[in-house]
Amino acid sequence: MDVPSKRHKHGPVSAFHKLAYGPDPLQYGELYLPEGSGPYPVVQLIHGGFWRNAYDLTLMQGLAKNLVQHGIAAWNIEYRRVGDPGGAWPGTLLDVASATDHLNTLAPTYKLDLQRVVAVGHSAGGHLAFWLAGRHRLSPNSPLRTASTPLRLKGAISQAGVVDLEQAWQLHLGQGAVQELLQASLTKKPERYAEASPAALLPLGIPQVLIHGGADDRVPLKISQGYAQKARAAGDHVRLIELAGADHFVLIDPTSDAWQLTVEEIMLLLG
Template sequence: MSRSSEQFPHQATTTSFHRLAYGSNPFQYSELYVPEGPGPHPVVELIHGGFWRKAYDLTLMQGLAQNLVAQGIAAWNIEYRRIGNPGGAWPGTFLDVAAATDYLNKLDSSYHLDIRRVVAVGHSAGGHLACWLACRHLLPSDSEINTSQTPLRLRGVVSQAGVVDLEQAWQLRLSQNVVQELLQGSPSEQPARYAQASPAALLPSGIPQILVHGSVDDIVPVSISRSYAHKASATGDNVQLLELPEADHFILIDPNSEAWQLTVKGIKRLLG
């Protein structure tokens, strides 16, 4: 599932676009957008949301990818198995996101990427997965979702209205109690899965994190990011909460919005 470099349509600057498979499953692929120039280019890994369900895919993040590459930042827009896909939810969703991230180690020389400067950016359920990536080096060695002894170390993480505390999301019954579907049980039924899959349970990550959340978000309440930021700070993590007045859930992934421009400033700070 790969194709050679081609001119990406509707792009203001010269870029190359590649659809690359990181595994053998049809959903184990990513879109790589590479800027003009010799590089090495910093990379933003984009992780889409949709409450981990198969109805939503990486097209949600394509506008952000195009915006980033026009600013000289490579974008790695990943797809993964979701609830409703064979092998999705626990553990496949986590295994795929980890594998897609680590696949960047194989691309640096061919596509002139600087894998020492990778920031993961995720929206909603993708925000959860981005923050989980920052914590996965803390997983127990026998965890079903720990498959790499040397996971790619991120420079930072940006969570856009992320579901960063799975137990809290379960208590709130978000999206018809979707966390129950993701982890195939409640916290009392699957305590180990909640402990290993929820970023809030794995802190401190040791990796800088920026949480962007709208104050009027009625899909993922801002209280989740507030409580996570408090907990992360208490453990010694470098975490910043950007609470945007009057912003809703989806404005955060509108590349023409002020919310996204503020997010890009944060991304550039993390990249250095």
């Protein structure tokens, strides 16, 4: 599945491609390429929505169009979610892993620099971005292990992310969203929480940035604060940026100061 190159009215996108990474209709991503000859650094964008299929990758399209204006390729991925056939445990996590590793296949054709790939996720997507950074620590017999060698990220950014699934389960975030994702409570299947939660996979071994608004009423700031403490104690390099007065959704508004700050952090991680 490939939509031919075209220009967007929102900025200098030299090419846009809709590309499948698996056989399911929801296993695809949108690749936005900047002008120039490459190779391009890559930001993988992962949308949120408490892992439920009421939300999709259109949430991140504005960010993708903004990134190409900074000379960065954007890989905005879709995945099977809670409510989709094959979604939730383990399909949602396996899809995000497959979409990431598919960059190995795309790199030669689209001139992507796989030494400079940063994952950026919002809300539930923040969980998935950090999980990608830690999946190399999964046991060989984990159902979340993929056959290929995981593509290693240069860094990861969580935008108000649900980065500690155990804490999120205890807080009953999203009216039980974590239990829906993992298809079990923490008390019934603790091993699923241990394999799917970034906080349980620490240290991730790459630089991490957490950006979170102080007025967030969907994912409380204390989730990022607690994660940052655990990550630093585990030896990871972590930056926590607290935005006073910022709500949950301003972080994915491409016209906001919060997003421009995120772009600056992306640039630092890409080097």
